[in-house]
Amino acid sequence: MIDFHHVTKRFGDELALDDVSIHVSQGELVVLLGASGTGKSTFLKLISFEERPTTGEVVVGSWRSSTARAAQVQRLRRRLGIIYQDFKLLPDRTVFENVALPLRVAGAASSELHRRVEAALERVGLARHGAKRLSQISGGQQQRVAVARALVHRPDVVLADEPTGNLDPDMSQAMMELFRQLRSEGTAVVLATYDLSLIQPGDRVVRLERARLVEGA
Amino acid sequence: MSGAYVVAEAWRGLRRARGVAVASGVSLFAAWVVLAGTADALWNGWRFVRFANARKEVVVLMKESLGAEADSVLGARLRGLQEVAGAEYVSRDSAWAQLSRDLNADPDLLQSVGSNPLPPSYRLSLRPDFSTAAEIERLAQTIRQYPEVGDVVYGGEWLGRLETWLGRFTLVGVSFGGAVALGVVVLVMLVIRLAILARRDVLRVLYLLGAGAWFIRLPFLVEGLILTAVTSALALAAVEGASRLAATRWGGWSHLPLPLDAAFVGLALLLGLLGSLVGSWRVGRVEGS
Numbered sequence: 001m002i003d004f005h006h007v008t009k010r011f012g013d014e015l016a017l018d019d020v021s022i023h024v025s026q027g028e029l030v031v032l033l034g035a036s037g038t039g040k041s042t043f044l045k046l047i048s049f050e051e052r053p054t055t056g057e058v059v060v061g062s063w064r065s066s067t068a069r070a071a072q073v074q075r076l077r078r079r080l081g082i083i084y085q086d087f088k089l090l091p092d093r094t095v096f097e098n099v100a101l102p103l104r105v106a107g108a109a110s111s112e113l114h115r116r117v118e119a120a121l122e123r124v125g126l127a128r129h130g131a132k133r134l135s136q137i138s139g140g141q142q143q144r145v146a147v148a149r150a151l152v153h154r155p156d157v158v159l160a161d162e163p164t165g166n167l168d169p170d171m172s173q174a175m176m177e178l179f180r181q182l183r184s185e186g187t188a189v190v191l192a193t194y195d196l197s198l199i200q201p202g203d204r205v206v207r208l209e210r211a212r213l214v215e216g217a
Numbered sequence: 218m219s220g221a222y223v224v225a226e227a228w229r230g231l232r233r234a235r236g237v238a239v240a241s242g243v244s245l246f247a248a249w250v251v252l253a254g255t256a257d258a259l260w261n262g263w264r265f266v267r268f269a270n271a272r273k274e275v276v277v278l279m280k281e282s283l284g285a286e287a288d289s290v291l292g293a294r295l296r297g298l299q300e301v302a303g304a305e306y307v308s309r310d311s312a313w314a315q316l317s318r319d320l321n322a323d324p325d326l327l328q329s330v331g332s333n334p335l336p337p338s339y340r341l342s343l344r345p346d347f348s349t350a351a352e353i354e355r356l357a358q359t360i361r362q363y364p365e366v367g368d369v370v371y372g373g374e375w376l377g378r379l380e381t382w383l384g385r386f387t388l389v390g391v392s393f394g395g396a397v398a399l400g401v402v403v404l405v406m407l408v409i410r411l412a413i414l415a416r417r418d419v420l421r422v423l424y425l426l427g428a429g430a431w432f433i434r435l436p437f438l439v440e441g442l443i444l445t446a447v448t449s450a451l452a453l454a455a456v457e458g459a460s461r462l463a464a465t466r467w468g469g470w471s472h473l474p475l476p477l478d479a480a481f482v483g484l485a486l487l488l489g490l491l492g493s494l495v496g497s498w499r500v501g502r503v504e505g506s
Contacts, residue, residue, distance in 0.1 A: 050425070070430075077427030088422050092233065104222055105428045 001026045001157065001188045002047055004213075007056035009042055016042040018211040019056070024190060026156070029183040031199055032192040034208035040192035041085065043208065044159045047190065048080055049073045061156065078106055081150030083160040087142055089134055095121070095145050096130035102153040120152040123178065139166040147175060151182070158182055160191045164198060172198065226436035227443055234415045241408040242448050248397050248404075249452030253473070253481060255390045257456055260473050262383045266376060267345065268469065275341040275353065275371045277304075277360055288337060291365040295339055300347035300356045305340045309333055336367055350377035398488055405441045405492025412440060413500055420500065434497045441493025442486055449485030453478055 002024040009017040016039040024030050034040045045051040046058050049065055058065040063076045081102070089098045099120055103113045121127050124144040126137075134142055143166045150158055158179065164172035176198050179189045191198075199205055207214045231238045277295060279288065288306065295304040307315075312335040343353070357369040413420065423433055453473075460472035473481065 048425070074427045074429050077425060080427075082425065084425075088425065090419055090422060092229065101422070102426050104219075105423065105426050105432060110219060 001028075001061065002190070003059040004046070005057045005059070007046065007053045007058060009039075009046065009051060010054045015211045017046070017053075017208075017213075020213045021056075022206065022213055024188050026188050027183055027186045029179060029189040029191065029203055031203050031205045032190060032208065033194065033196070033199075033205060034192070035194060038208040039211055040208055041161055044082070044161055044190065044192055047157070047159055048077060048082055078102070078153070079156045081153065081155035081158040083143075083146050083150045083158070083163045085161040085165065087146040089142060089145055089149070091134050093134070094130065095126060095132050095134065095137065098134070098145055099130075099148045099152050102149060106153055108153075116152050117148075120148040123151065124148045125174070140168065140171060143167055144171075144175075147178070151178075154187075156187065158187055158189045160189070162193055163191060164193065164195065169197075176200070223435045223439050227439035230412050230416060230436060230440050231443065234412050237408060237411050237415075238444065241404060242444060244404055245401060245444060245448040246452050246455075248401050249449045249485060250455055252394050252397050253449075253452050253456040254459070255394060256477070256481065257460055257473055259383070259387050259390050260477070261470055262386070264471070265469065266349070266380050266383060269376050275343065275357065275360075275369060277339040277341060277366055278368045278370065279337045279339070279365055280367045287365055291363065292339060294363065295341060295360070298356065298359070300343055300352065301341050302344045303342045305342075307338045307340060309335055309337050312336075312338065350380045398484075401445070401485075401488045402492040402495065405445065405489050406496035408444065409437050409441055409493050409496025412437060413497065430500070434500055437497040437500065438490060438493040441489040441496070445485045445489025445492075446482065449482050453481060 002022075004020050004022045007017055007020045008015070020043070022030075032040050032043060042051060046053060046065070047060055049058075049060075049063070049068055052058075052065050060076060061079065063072055068076065090101075096117055099117045100113055103116060108116070118127070118130070121130055124147050126141060126144055126148065129137060129141065134145070137145070143163065147160075147163060150160070160179070163179075164175050167175060172195075179191060180200075180203075183189055205215075277291075279291065292304055292306055295301055310333070313333040316335065343356075347353075347356070353371055357371065360366055360369045420433060457472045460470060463470040472478075
């Protein structure tokens with residue numbers, strides 16, 4: 001599903017990732033551990049082709065970072081569900097409209113869009129909040145809106161950058177359960193976090209240390 | 218992508234940049250008023266010329282030596298011309314009687330002429346759709362070729378001059394209109410660029426969700442179309458109001474007919490679309506690719 005082949009990423013003189021190789025299969029949950037600034041976000045951005053490797057290649061499904069052009073990048077991103085650290089929600093829209101965006105981009109019919117958005121909101125415990133504006137809900141609820149938006153179009157890959165950062169411990173565990181459920185449904189999940197308490201036996205754990213990837217907690 | 222979503226996005230964009238939308242709307246309204254006002258004035262000018270030309274009489278003077286049969290043959294030929302609505306025969310005697318009536322104040326002058334020198338003639342009235350100076354001159358040249366015809370005269374040289382001047386004004390008006398239209402395109406382009414800047418955060422999210430170029434661009438195109446449609450329709454309404462006022466002063470004055478109004482709005486939409494297309498040209502670029 002996801003393959004990093006000797007990927008190195010530099011930002012000027014700064015080395016973000018150094019000769020990283022990893023394979024993530026369909027239906028696998030990978031927890032990416034690392035302190036702040038160790039390159040976790042860069043790793044996720046390389047999967048969504050927001051960044052391209054300086055050397056090496058990233059392959060996601062049939063898309064290759066070395067050859068993918070604009071239209072292919074668009075198609076790839078429609079198959080990803082991304083939860084950003086800063087949520088990247090649209091503040092002037094309702095919860096429902098935010099969650100519906102990936103389906104609108106994919107051109108879903110109105111009835112299907114409504115059904116799927118309601119199901120996604122139900123899944124993250126925000127079933128009755130669809131009509132609210134983002135300013136009317138808490139930071140934790142906004143994070144769950146971001147999770148719902150990442151799931152609503154049934155992506156092949158879910159990328160989550162600190163997805164529990166604004167959630168209380170109970171809700172954090174609930175979200176992790178949701179990600180494990182996605183794994184069992186065949187979705188590949190890559191989750192970047194610094195929180196060791198989220199890991200459970202059976203999760204694949206990799207660490208980023210000095211720009212290099214190390215297997216295991 | 219649903220049309221309702223695109224229109225809602227466009228409307229949201231206009232509301233979000235309310236100040237820019239109002240300022241550009243006022244400027245566009247002013248531009249359309251100038252264009253529609255110019256079009257209205259030219260339309261009425263040409264209507265007046267046609268009206269005056271349609272009432273202009275073409276007199277076909279016949280050769281002296283013709284008999285009654287030749288007269289009626291010529292009459293039939295004249296009535297058969299597509300430009301001619303009617304042809305009234307004026308005999309030599311009728312023409313002399315008319316001249317006598319016209320010069321009643323000076324009978325000595327008539328006596329000095331002696332016998333009746335006037336030829337018989339036909340007075341032609343023209344169909345309204347054949348009434349420009351060029352068309353009348355063409356008709357006169359055709360009739361002059363007939364062997365029975367001595368000469369063709371028609372008055373109204375001043376109308377010819379008016380038509381020439383109106384033609385020049387039309388040229389100036391069209392050039393001016395072209396410049397204003399270009400200004401409209403530039404204005405809409407700038408408005409759309411500002412709208413894009415104001416919505417950078419939204420666009421960034423859409424890029425990251427895999428939105429295609431047209432998904433992102435369409436709301437901006439619709440935004441340009443809404444702006445131009447609303448402002449041009451309001452401007453036409455204002456110009457029509459002014460036309461009605463003018464009609465109370467000058468009876469013959471009238472506003473552009475409905476098909477031209479529709480064409481005006483159509484042109485406005487086209488310019489709006491062009492401006493929006495240019496303004497949003499680079500917006501479909503995928504970030505990070």
